[in-house]
Amino acid sequence: MANEDLTSKVMTAAEAVRRFIRPGTHIAFGGFAVLRRPMTIAREIVRQGIGDLFVTMNGGTTVEEMLAGAGLIKWLETTYLGMEGGMPVAYAVRLAIEQGEIELVEDYSNWSFALRTVAARYGLPFMPCLGDLGSDLITHDTFGRAGLRGRDEKGRWRHPGIPPRKYAVIDDPFEGWGLRPRDYRSGPDTCANKSNAYRQADSLPTAYTGKPGVKVALVPPLLPEVTVVRAQRVALDGTVRIEGLLGPDVDQSLAGRILIVECERICPPEELRAVPEHNQIPGHFVSAIVEQPFGGYPTAVPNYYDYDYEWFREYGQAVRGRTLAEVHEYWHEQVATTRDDWDYLLNRVGLKRLAALRADPRHHYNPELSRFK
């Protein structure tokens, strides 16, 4: 295979963002909380000022706080808006939702959202979930109320990223046969849970379906235009290897139309293909490979560097009590004025600070990291 075939997907963050991310793009960022967030692409979005984004997230919020902080999010699908470093709720996201800069918010739970990515990964029309029942997650349908679900007069989906229903609740056609704990011939169930009200119920619930049955919520797949993920290594042929905790990343990365992978280091294919069971994503799913060492900063990339706890503390202090406009200025100054992530990482943050985060290979993190001053 010619070198060109192998390397045609390699590009700068600037080019990846220019090519694949437009205003209003439905986009999901991988990683989870302080872990392995694709900050390089996210920072480039801030540099290019691409707004009206429809952001979908499962376990934020380092990326989403920055994007909302830069005024770039219009719609948000979310499960959790907590942020580390002393603020219980991500500050700019909260203000943007309260003040209406983020116009629509659709809430899910971690489980139902994860199952949406599983449905997408496996190309399935939906996945079943035993949670969210009985809660307002089911009764509150933001996109429904906003008239964004279903088809338009021409019969096309109003928005290709918004399913016709938020949930569907059905009666399990297998009558709860598979629910744990359950009865076996050889003895009681060996799982630890003990409660299963269906086993001794005189009558079955009739909620949602109007008929007695075992209730199961179905969730539609998550189908964004673009997904972005940071891996430690990507081979020149696009093979992706993530080290450490995966979080939502394999399922979610495969859910999009376009997958952008940023990485610490591009390596020869043989390096990863020798142990294929440690790889997660084959190259044919990958549209762009962006190499940026330390680009996950301030989040942690296991085996490479830890999160910068001080960054989170400093950010909390910097924005406390500020207006949303002031927060926009902060992010503009911190990120948008940098030329690229090399500039941000080596000049704004500094190599000394980055090097202090280096992870110990046995721990995958830095056990000497100073966090509790």
Add this chain to the structure above:
Amino acid sequence: MSVNAPNVPYAEISADSKLFRLAWFFNAVVVSLVEAKILLKQLPEAKADLEYLLSEADLPADRRAFLRAELARFWRECEALKESLEEAGRLAHGQ
């Protein structure tokens, strides 16, 4: 194919790209050794077990041959690794 080959049309080959890619190559090697090091920590027990088994007078011939073949394979791979590690050491010490 060398990752650092000059004809590889990467988006930007700057001095910084080269430097950090090199640092991360060293890191990848270090990380890859974690499992090997943990296994090699079991050598004292393995040595004791090996000595005991090979000293057993009534160990059947086919068992003995199988064990010796595994040991030979182990030795070959360790020798090969030793050479690579020495080369790595020369690279590191040479600078």
Add this chain to the structure above:
Amino acid sequence: MCALDAKYEAYLSQHGLTASEFTPMELLACAVARELTDGAFAFVGTGLPLLAATLAKKTTAPSLTIILEAGTFDPEIADLPISVADPRAAFNAATLGTLADAFGTIAARGYCTLGVLGAAECDMYGNLNSTAIGNPLPAGISPTGRGPDVRLTGSGGANSIAALADKIVVMMVHEKRRFPPRVSYLTTVAGRRGPAGESRFDYGLFRGGELKVITDLCTLKPDPVTGILVLDEVFPGVTPEEVRENTGWDLDISHARPFRPPSEEELRVLRLEVDPHRFYLGRTRKGRR
């Protein structure tokens, strides 16, 4: 009374503490730890719940399994994680799964016997709100054109854990506005669901129902018939009347009993082994104490 070794003496002196007296955070950690039983598979978040779980494991519940909802199974935590996704929370784990594994392979499959949750609001039936205070609608669909008064974190894993655990422990700050008769947004069904005997099972929640609410003043548990939270144990220095005054419904305090204070051994383990830097213990929690 345990012997005060030199290390503990130095610690007590450094932090201005005594062997038997406890801070509010320490009391809370011990109260939660007591609910974490031996053999349980407990889903906990980082912070005080993880501290409580670690304390329980080192004292009364040695075979407690701690589960952080990132998909890790049975990590050996050497350094305190600040998030479930912190690499510290995966150290020496048996397996690292995905988020779908946390709630599927672990919880739904039958290894979520207990969950420890926090919330902004808890109503009389143990329904929790961690989504929004006041109007929950975002600006694009709200009649005011503005979003919620206060937007909170959202469910995260709370709703999922409460759907699958046999028992839920909820940690709350005890203020009237945080204990309304009904929550404005029902994020998580932690106890019974509603009035007139409406149960969680009516909505297809087939696990759970056991609930304990632990606040900075007391513990609450649901009445077995009505499902309404009543006062269980009162913390030292607190009166049942004070608890009722700070609750948004007419709290039944007729069954109140005193809470057994943390023992010196519980405190010692908590201080020296669980959170030696007082990273979480040293924080002052919002609330009156």
